[in-house]
Amino acid sequence: MSRDAIDQIFIYAKQWLLTPLAHAPDWLVQIGSSLINIFALLGVFLTLFALISVLERKILGRIQNRYGPNRVGPFGLLQPVADGIKMLIKEDIVPARADKVVHFLAPILIAATAILALGVIPYGRNMTPFVIDGGILFFFAVGSTTELAVFMAGWGSNNKFSMLGAMRAIAQMFSYEIPLIITVLPVVMIVGSLTPDKIVAAQSDYSLGVVPHWFVTTPWGAAAFILFFISGLVESNRTPFDVPEGESEIVAGHMTEYSGFKYATFFMAEYIGMFAISGLAVTLFLGGWHAPIRALEFIPSYVWFLVKLSILLFVYIWVRGTLPRTRIDQIMNFAWKFILPMSFACIIAAAVWHYAGRGLAGWLWSLGVIAAVYAALSILLDTRRKFAQRTYRFAE
Amino acid sequence: MNSAAFAVISILTLAAALAAATLQKLMHAALTFAVAFVGIAAFFFLLGAEFVGLVLVFVYVGAVAVLVVFTILLTRRDVKKSERFNWGGVFVAAAVFGGLIWSIFKTSALAVAAPQIDSLTVKRIGDLLMSNYVWPLQCVGLVLTAALIGALILVMNDSEEV
Numbered sequence: 001m002s003r004d005a006i007d008q009i010f011i012y013a014k015q016w017l018l019t020p021l022a023h024a025p026d027w028l029v030q031i032g033s034s035l036i037n038i039f040a041l042l043g044v045f046l047t048l049f050a051l052i053s054v055l056e057r058k059i060l061g062r063i064q065n066r067y068g069p070n071r072v073g074p075f076g077l078l079q080p081v082a083d084g085i086k087m088l089i090k091e092d093i094v095p096a097r098a099d100k101v102v103h104f105l106a107p108i109l110i111a112a113t114a115i116l117a118l119g120v121i122p123y124g125r126n127m128t129p130f131v132i133d134g135g136i137l138f139f140f141a142v143g144s145t146t147e148l149a150v151f152m153a154g155w156g157s158n159n160k161f162s163m164l165g166a167m168r169a170i171a172q173m174f175s176y177e178i179p180l181i182i183t184v185l186p187v188v189m190i191v192g193s194l195t196p197d198k199i200v201a202a203q204s205d206y207s208l209g210v211v212p213h214w215f216v217t218t219p220w221g222a223a224a225f226i227l228f229f230i231s232g233l234v235e236s237n238r239t240p241f242d243v244p245e246g247e248s249e250i251v252a253g254h255m256t257e258y259s260g261f262k263y264a265t266f267f268m269a270e271y272i273g274m275f276a277i278s279g280l281a282v283t284l285f286l287g288g289w290h291a292p293i294r295a296l297e298f299i300p301s302y303v304w305f306l307v308k309l310s311i312l313l314f315v316y317i318w319v320r321g322t323l324p325r326t327r328i329d330q331i332m333n334f335a336w337k338f339i340l341p342m343s344f345a346c347i348i349a350a351a352v353w354h355y356a357g358r359g360l361a362g363w364l365w366s367l368g369v370i371a372a373v374y375a376a377l378s379i380l381l382d383t384r385r386k387f388a389q390r391t392y393r394f395a396e
Numbered sequence: 397m398n399s400a401a402f403a404v405i406s407i408l409t410l411a412a413a414l415a416a417a418t419l420q421k422l423m424h425a426a427l428t429f430a431v432a433f434v435g436i437a438a439f440f441f442l443l444g445a446e447f448v449g450l451v452l453v454f455v456y457v458g459a460v461a462v463l464v465v466f467t468i469l470l471t472r473r474d475v476k477k478s479e480r481f482n483w484g485g486v487f488v489a490a491a492v493f494g495g496l497i498w499s500i501f502k503t504s505a506l507a508v509a510a511p512q513i514d515s516l517t518v519k520r521i522g523d524l525l526m527s528n529y530v531w532p533l534q535c536v537g538l539v540l541t542a543a544l545i546g547a548l549i550l551v552m553n554d555s556e557e558v
Contacts, residue, residue, distance in 0.1 A: 102427065133446050134518050141450045144458025148430060151465055155423060170462065194518050 007300045010040070011126050037129040041118055049271045050080035056317045063321035083264075090260035095158060098257065102156030107258065107265040110149035114272040116142045121279040122196050124289045124302035135196040136188065139280055140181055143235070146273070147173050150244075150254050153266070157257035165253020168328055169244035172234055175335040180231040182343040183224040186350030187215055187284045200288030209294040214287035219367035220349035225285040227343050229312075232277035234331065236270060238316060240323040241331055278312040279305075337381055345373035401442055409435030422468050430461035447518045 005012070014036050021029050054069060054076060061068025069076035094103060120135035122128040132138055147170050154166020188194055191202045205213040215221030234241040245253035255266045282288060286308050289301035326334075349366035356362030412431040419425045433456040440449030525533050 099421075099423070102423070134450050137447070137450045137454070137518070141454040141458065144454055147462050148427075148457060148465070151462065152427065155465075155469070170466075174462075192519070 003298055007125055009300075010124070010302070014040075034130075037119075041129055042115070045115075045118060045272060045275055046268075048275065049268055050084075052271060052313060053083070053267075054079045056320075059314070059317045060321045063318070087261050087264040092260045092262065093257075095257050097158045099156040099158065102152045103257070104156075104262075106149055106153035106156055106254075107262045107269070109152065110146060111265050111269040111272070113142050113145050113149060114269040114276065117276040118272065118279070120196055121276070121283055122200050122288055123279075123305050124300065127289075127302060128197055131195070131197065134194045136184060136194045136199075136280075136284075139276070140177070140184075143273075143276075144177065153258070154254040157254070159257050161250040161252075161256045162254050164250050165244045165256065168250075169237060169254060172237075172241065172244065172328070172331055172335075175332060176231040176234040176339070179227055179335065179339040179343045180235060182340070183228040183231065183346055184284060186220055186224055186346050189347070190215070190350055190354060196283050196288075200283055200290070203287040204290050206294045212287055212290060212292055214285065214290070216285040216287075218350075218353055218363060219370050220346045220353055221285055223342065223349070223370045224346040225281065227339055227346065228281055228285065229315075230339065232274075232281060233316070233319065234335075236274040236277055238270075238274065239320040240326050242325060243328050243331065274313070274316060275309070278309055278316070281312060282308045338377060341377055342373060345370060348373075398442065402439075405435055405438045405442065409439070423465065426461065426464045426468055429464065430457050433457050433461065447521055 014033070017036055018029060018032055021032050024032075057079070058068035058070075058076065069079045072078040072082045094100060117139050119130040120128065120132065120138050128135075150169045150173070151166050154162045154164075154169075157163075187199060191199045193199065203212070203214050207213065211217065216225045237244050243249075245255060250256070255263055258266060282305060289305040291297045291299060291304050349369040352369055353362040353366040356365045409432055412428045412435055415428040416425045416432055419428060433452060437449040437452040437457075440446070440452060
């Protein structure tokens with residue numbers, strides 16, 4: 001009983017907060033409940049944003065054999081506060097020839113869409129802020145409007161670098177949205193639902209009490225997870241796919257003309273988008289808030305979600321510290337020639353897994369499908385091409 | 397609650413649509429056009445057809461609006477502001493509106509009470525698409541594939557010249 005109480009502590013807290021509204025009309029309760037959800041989401045994820053911004057710099061520092069921020073507060077933990085104050089008191093510069101309204105609205109829109117996407121992810125048992133039937137679809141529908149916001153930022157600034165950055169961002173976001181959605185399809189097919197809660201529930205069982213039935217433990221799930229993660233890296237414009245804001249080429253891409261708190265808003269939206277996509281990856285492939293083995297189920301569900309989320313975020317930072325930036329044509333080739341066929345292979349492998357009885361035989365068959373497609377693609381694309389003299393088409 | 401939401405969404409959608417039709421700068425018109433699409437999606441949400449609303453946002457705001465915006469960007473001359481008010485357009489719009497209203501009021505469908513149906517879940521739409529409407533679905537898939545291949549061939553032209 002007390003275990004359950006700790007697991008559901010936030011649910012009880014919300015019910016307690018809603019008790020004054022017990023006799024109020026239905027719509028007032030609904031609004032109150034939504035407001036509590038919104039404030040809880042914003043509180044948790046803005047704190048996480050502040051934490052991760054300093055942790056990222058510290059981890060990158062360790063990777064590059066230096067200390068990272070360690071002057072403000074204990075272990076530099078108050079660094080985000082200092083950064084926030086700095087951003088707030090900076091002058092807000094709007095270019096004279098800019099389209100004032102669009103320039104002003106772009107950061108708001110980009111942050112709003114990033115935060116909206118957080119709303120449909122189940123953070124724990126009974127802890128989905130907004131339960132809607134097509135939750136997964138909602139996530140992508142909201143995510144697709146980010147492109148319009150990026151375009152608004154690029155166009156509204158009336159600056160070549162901004163426009164180039166926005167063009168690059170839209171090109172790569174469009175290209176990777178397709179594999180991002182297609183890698184979700186096998187999970188939706190197997191579960192038979194677009195509701196995140198049902199997807200999490202479908203992964204709740206264990207074999208022998210130690211092997212969780214997460215989709216990442218099946219060959220198609222593992223392949224789809226890796227493809228999803230790579231596409232997620234591109235969608236959130238993170239290194240090694242950060243050409244839209246490549247500092248060495250186009251200053252800061254669509255954020256060039258933004259300063260002060262508007263720039264901070266873009267920065268925040270990028271991180272929130274990263275949390276959202278990682279949260280969705282946890283929900284779809286890593287069993288959501290379920291414990292990895294049955295014996296550890298006494299630990300509250302939201303703790304498991306946070307642990308999985310933190311591991312994925314660490315991998316994001318790790319990749320950033322390890323890999324150099326890719327070129328835009330490499331990103332595009334990778335998307336259309338490798339990621340897209342592989343994600344279709346995941347759908348076929350999932351179907352094979354399903355019709356072979358979801359057991360060991362299906363496991364091996366779907367592994368065979370994935371391996372065959374991977375091998376065929378490696379031969380077809382032939383990455384070890386013979387080196388010829390490089391020809392330049394435009395810069396001669 | 398629902399009628400209040402209906403009023404708010406209607407006003408927003410109509411204002412956005414009006415702005416899209418009247419704004420001088422093409423880019424602003426395109427962006428308000430996207431806002432109007434969001435408003436229409438909100439109507440579908442209000443009616444309980446979440447799937448249709450989400451697809452509307454997904455396709456029209458995520459893809460079509462970006463396409464429109466890019467088209468404007470790539471073909472834009474500095475558009476001169478039109479000085480004269482276009483009365484012909486008003487006439488055409490009024491005629492279309494009047495015709496639609498007339499035909500809507502003439503139909504008998506309005507007189508019949510709406511039948512009670514189960515909520516339009518994604519699962520039901522999927523079942524219908526895979527049973528009753530499987531041939532239209534396949535045809536649309538074929539057309540889209542043909543369009544995709546056509547687009548690829550148009551772009552591939554480039555490599556033969558080199």
